[in-house]
């Protein structure tokens with residue numbers, strides 16, 4: 001076993017059954033890290049309990065083992081970051097993993113904090129870039145699957161002990177959280193999707209609201225990414241909700257767009273009952289029945305655990321101050337320095353302020369609005385914990401997107417950004433056009449011809465279901481003879497290709513950025529959207545650089561090359577069999593990089609299986625596909641980056657750069673995120689057709705997305 005393979009297997013071992021004491025695999029040795037322990041105990045796996053120089057863990061242990069952990073909670077974050085620092089301070093990756101295995105750490109600190117801290121350290125350490133962490137649902141199946149799954153798994157294992165046989169995967173019901181009588185539940189295939197929730201966890205893991213001392217600057221445009229990634233989730237979720245456009249039941253129930261949650265003294269009508277547990281069933285996540293109202297939060301310190309106290313009034317005050325800054329056009333730092341909210345950095349400044357991160361201009365004054373909103377909602381059922389209830393799913397970035405209130409809360413957060421965007425001047429013709437480049441047409445075609453042997457009709461995308469088998473045993477508290485697996489059903493689409501016809505009327509080749517968006521045409525009542533509404537429903541599908549030679553060009557681009565998504569296998573990968581084979585070079589960057597999935601960073605990215613919304617059954621739901629060409633020379637951030645994922649020497653995986661940026665590098669596009677739809681257009685522009693009218697470098701076509709209510713694919717096949 002190479003050193004790299006050993007480290008990879010150590011990681012898997014460390015993340016196995018994290019609620020239980022570590023059981024080292026027979027062939028995996030954890031040595032005592034030399035920098036911590038006296039040399040005479042180096043070779044033993046378990047050191048004697050006394051006389052060891054273990055790092056100070058008091059702060060880490062302020063959140064006891066077994067308790068749920070919230071990255072939105074300042075006290076929890078402090079505890080977690082104390083451990084991130086310990087891991088990052090280990091001289092080598094080997095030292096870090098050995099230290100992580102120490103019983104005082106692995107078996108004593110809060111298991112959620114352990115996973116968060118080790119994952120964060122593995123992502124942030126440059127010398128760990130070719131090592132990967134397992135999918136989060138394998139580590140904590142309880143955050144994804146209902147309690148029943150664990151008891152079924154246990155029954156299967158007991159049967160196997162009596163009569164060894166290959167166990168069938170446990171079937172996960174797509175609608176386990178509620179019945180279809182609740183109209184909102186028709187969207188549970190979106191809210192409860194493994195890939196979507198895993199993306200959200202990764203995003204917050206790689207863009208934490210605070211950093212260890214070695215990270216001086218925040219990741220490039222972190223605050224703007226916070227705005228844009230969440231705005232895109234909303235747009236996607238909104239569009240998904242429109243599949244009900246033709247659904248009489250939905251209209252009858254009056255379920256339309258997500259409304260912003262900003263009347264904080266009004267009851268929240270959408271309930272959520274997660275049916276999730278953690279610590280293998282020992283701890284449940286709280287339910288949030290309909291009709292609860294936000295209350296002041298006053299959770300006392302309990303034993304060692306730091307409490308949290310704030311009033312809903314604080315949220316109101318912070319909102320007022322933020323709105324004041326937006327309409328004043330500037331924020332004021334703690335030291336009195338004024339920062340203008342301009343069209344270049346304004347969104348980023350606001351993002352850091354609203355979320356709020358350690359890079360907020362003044363956290364004392366502008367507060368902690370977004371994070372405390374998550375906290376207020378996750379404790380809404382027991383705001384002072386007088387019933388000793390656990391938090392609800394809004395408290396954890398792994399689970400928050402399951403709750404309908406997540407979308408209403410983020411709609412409110414997004415409305416702040418939109419108010420700022422409305423203060424900016426509309427893009428000028430000069431900013432929108434590109435001389436010499438004409439986009440003549442765009443069309444899409446499925447890659448696979450239909451079974452009938454006919455050519456696939458153009459501008460029709462087919463969606464349906466995929467059944468995928470995922471591993472569960474890493475996170476269960478009992479071992480089994482054969483792997484415990486679950487079969488999940490999730491959305492999938494047939495792969496397709498864009499065919500874009502471009503004419504270059506200049507005399508030289510031009511490098512252009514092609515920006516592809518998708519937008520619905522009509523609302524749930526069949527009414528055509530105004531451009532003002534449609535702009536906010538634009539879903540980014542792809543963004544890439546291509547060279548256009550003089551004259552006519554045809555550009556083909558496959559749907560699975562998208563800059564917003566990560567491939568299906570990257571979401572549902574099997575780490576054991578796909579252990580990386582790339583050596584780590586001095587300096588930490590692996591040599592001989594393959595082009596695919598090699599780092600933990602690669603877990604961030606919208607899942608490819610959700611690239612396009614579901615649509616409706618035959619004849620499908622109409623959408624407009626929009627493509628725009630801009631100049632790469634003007635949009636390029638520096639000489640080495642490409643629009644889709646950094647220069648090849650740094651390209652550790654196929655990045656989903658649009659929503660996740662590039663690790664340790666600048667965001668690869670100078671334009672504001674969401675350009676050209678991030679700002680309201682001139683008032684005279686009342687439709688998308690008018691918007692593209694004067695710009696030859698833009699084109700649209702109408703397509704349909706047709707949902708077939710059957711299993712299109714199985715994974716593995």
Ligand code: CUO
Nearest residue numbers: 200370374397400
């Ligand atoms: Cu991602 Cu509120 O920021 O959950």
